[in-house]
Amino acid sequence: MRTINRLLVANRGEIARRVFRTCRDLGVETVAVFSDVDADAPHVAEADQAVRLGGPRSYLDADAIVGAARAAGADAVHPGYGFLSENADFARAVLDAGLIWVGPPPEAVAAMGAKVEAKALMAAAGVPVLPTYDLDGLDSLDSLDSLDSLDDEDARPRFPLLVKASAGGGGRGMRIVRDAAELPEAVESARREALAAFGDGTVFAEPLLEHARHIEVQILADAHGTVWALGERECSVQRRHQKIVEESPSPAVTPELRRELCDAAVRAAQTIGYVGAGTVEFLVKDDVVAFLEMNTRLQVEHPVTEYVYGVDLVRLQVEIAEGAPLPGLPPSPVGHAIEARLCAEDPANGWRPQAGVLHRFEVPGVDAEFRAAGTLRLDSGVADGTTVSPHYDPMLAKVIAYAPTRAGAARRLATALARARLHGPVTNRDLLVNVLRHPEFLAGETDTGFLDRHAAAVSAPRAGADAVRISALAAALAGAAANRAAARVLGELPGGWRNVVSQPQRTAFAVPGESGERVEIAYLITRDGLSAEGFDGVELVSATPGEVVLSVSGVRRAFAVHTCPGMTYVDSVLGAVRLAPLERLPEPARLVEPGSLLAPMPGTVLRVAVEPGDRVAAGQPVVVLEAMKMEHQIVSPGPGVVTALDAVAGRQVEAGAVLAVIEEQADDNADDNAGTQ
Incomplete structure (x- = not known):
């Protein structure tokens, strides 16, 4: 010891x-x-x-x-x-x-660190695996031809394929390839991303098993020969091959399948002499069970196992490292736990990572000091005032709910997320709430294609147009209440009151987003109450700079208002709303040349795919940026000619920087087609 x-x-x-x-x-x-x-x-x-x-x-x-x-x-x-x-x-x-x-012995880490060799090792141990295609040296379609001509038919790639980084995990260095023409670019891109994330650019490919479930088994092994399998976790709700909702147990795993998966996971751990906490991952579809990889570390989603099995996996890691044996038989599972990964990213805009100051981060009802007996847990890397950096993964925190039943855990987690105060960069909070309340999720019918099938439904903001308008009214009233001089004279009347009928107060907001929506609020407050244009049946109950209570057709709702430089955040049961106050006499806007492609976030220019004078098609990549450990393609919005190019490979750029200018031109193919009608 x-x-x-x-x-x-x-x-x-x-x-x-x-x-x-x-x-x-x-x-x-x-x-x-x-x-x-x-x-x-x-x-x-x-x-x-x-x-x-x-x-x-x-x-x-x-x-x-x-x-x-x-x-x-x-x-x-x-x-x-x-x-x-x-x-x-x-x-x-x-x-x-x-x-x-x-952690585990270096030899065990090495055995599983290179996924190609790891799959071969698992196959030899009797663990089911998918075919593996070696892409070493592949950089053109000509080299792909050499793969197609292999005598061993099992070694020939069949599309669709999934290109994967041999080192690391977390979705980094993964690309879906549906035909041969896409493969060289996918391999090059995956190599770059894997090298940046893990320091190793080796990639390989395997068949893409679409609409499968992603199931993993938590294992724990001591140095005395004992290996525990602490059940399975379902991790099928994913974007960009990265998990965003995980749960234990899986709603689809039968007792027989659970035994099969746990036996395979234990066999995998024993084969490499594993010690410590680790995870063995599988794809499951119908009767197919296939080993994906073994993560020789603690997983992001480990809290759901801790809840269901009543253990502290980090404590057990430390005790095993000190030489202690595992205490007897593994505990039995009780109840259900679900975890949601809260990330600074915009699901409606290609999951683009976000950066900036997190003015407020508050999830009500969580257990500040985690105990397995709790019901709502927050594992967070941020706090009020944290600056979310473009250099790292966009995950801000994990929120985990536990309940006796799966439905109870989903409800508790969705409600906690909906009530959270997240003021700063855009997050995926609304999407997570929509997923947790989606009928297909609640029925347990999830697989790795869940988000693709339901993208429109789950990406929609929870606050609709009516909620945005009444939230804007609340923001305007809170702003008026910030001036308390008049309120001190006339009791509880907020600032903006009028003793006699006069011209209404006017406040305008922009709703951040691609639509560029503008909301203008015109209101009067007299001793008789609130009069607001377009808000029939709305009564003002109370107003302070931080909270406005409105009665709408007899139903009272509180609107929490938080004003930060350049942005006002309004939270209510109707949803979270971001509003950018508009100045009455705004300064002239910075002029940007039409057709300019702007950097959507701070980052590093990895590659410039065009030259000045090149003709480009709609959707054609122009510049590739690296931010938050991932690559982001900046594409041409339409057909045109590159008239200016300010991006240079290796250069850091700030959000809003002009990368290139595309002079719009008619699509020649469209003209040709028009002539043949």
Whole structure:
């Protein structure tokens, strides 16, 4: 037995804070590491000590992290997930430094780290796998021809394919390819993204098993030969191959299938001499069960297993690393848990990541100090005032609900998310609520194509046009109430009152989004009450700068109003609304040349796909940006000619920067077709 007294978490954000929480319970001192970008991040403030690493990518610097552990006097390192968590060389470096590695042996990490070799190893152990296509050296259709001519028919790729990064996970370096012409570009793009995320650009392909369920098994193994399989998690609701809703148990897994999956997971762990917490992932469709990969680390979605099995997986990780055996038989599952990943991204705009200041982050009803007996849990990497950086994954937090039944957990989670105050970058909150309340989800009929099938329904904002208008009225009244001079003279009347009939007060807002909608509110407040144009039957009950209560046809509703520089946020039972106040005499807008392609977020130009003078078609890639560890294509909105090009590969750009200018031209094909009518 060894004792861990001071533990360094080689990670950031939510997972660092999660590990610190258990360390506090165990009486273990904590050490944070941070990049220059994260100097003021919550995980840094929570640790007993903190060590600066360097630039934004310094979480991938193994030498710097080991040096930080030595400098802080740590005796153990926990890798979290992402970054170097599945890097065998990092695990060896930690052990070589005489530190305790809170993770599996480097040999086990290496065995599962390269997915091609891992699949071969699992197949030899009797675990079912999908065919694997080696794409090493593939960079053109000519090289694809060489694959097509292989004598071994099983080695020839069949479309559709899924190109995958051999290292890492989390959807990074994955591309769907439906025909041969798409393959070279998909391979190149996947390689770049994998290299940026994991430091390894190796990719391979396997058949795309569409509309399958993504099922994974949580395993836990000690150094004394005991391996637990703590049931399964359903992770089928995904976007960009990344999970956003996870649950345990799966509504589709029968006792027989559960035994099959758990037996395969235990066999996989035993085959590689696994020790610690890990996850074995499968695709399940009809009678097909296929091994996907093994994640040799803690998973993002581990809280749902903790709820259902009544365990603290981080605590067990630490105890196993200290040499303790697992305590007897695994616990039995009770109840149901569902997790939603709250991300700074815009689902209605291609899941584009968002950055900026998070002015308010509040989820009511959560258990601040997680205990397995709680019913609503928040694992968060942010707080009020946190700046969401474009350099890292856009996940802000995870909200997890537990209940005796699946329906109860879904209801509790949807309600908590709907009531959350999220003021700052756009998030996927409304989409998560819509998913959790969707009839198909509630019926347990989910697979990896769920979001594609229901994109329009689940992406719609919860606050419709009527909710936006009455929220704008509440915002205008809250603004008037901010001037309390008149209110102090005349009791409870808010600012903006009129003793006699006069011209109405006018306030205008823009509704952020591509529609550019404008809402104008005209109202009068007299001793007789509120009179607002277009709001028949609406009565003002009370108004303060932070809350307005309105009665609509006899139904009272409270509207919480939070005004920040350039944006007003209104939260109510009708939904969350963002409003940009418009000045009465606005300054002249910055002129942007027609046809300009603007950077949608801060990022780095990875590739410029055109030259000045090139003719481009609608949807053709012009520039590729890297932001939040993912690639984002900036495409031409229509046919035209590139008349200016300001993007340079490797250059950092700010949101709103002009990348290129496309002079619109008629589509020649359209003209040709018109002539043949």
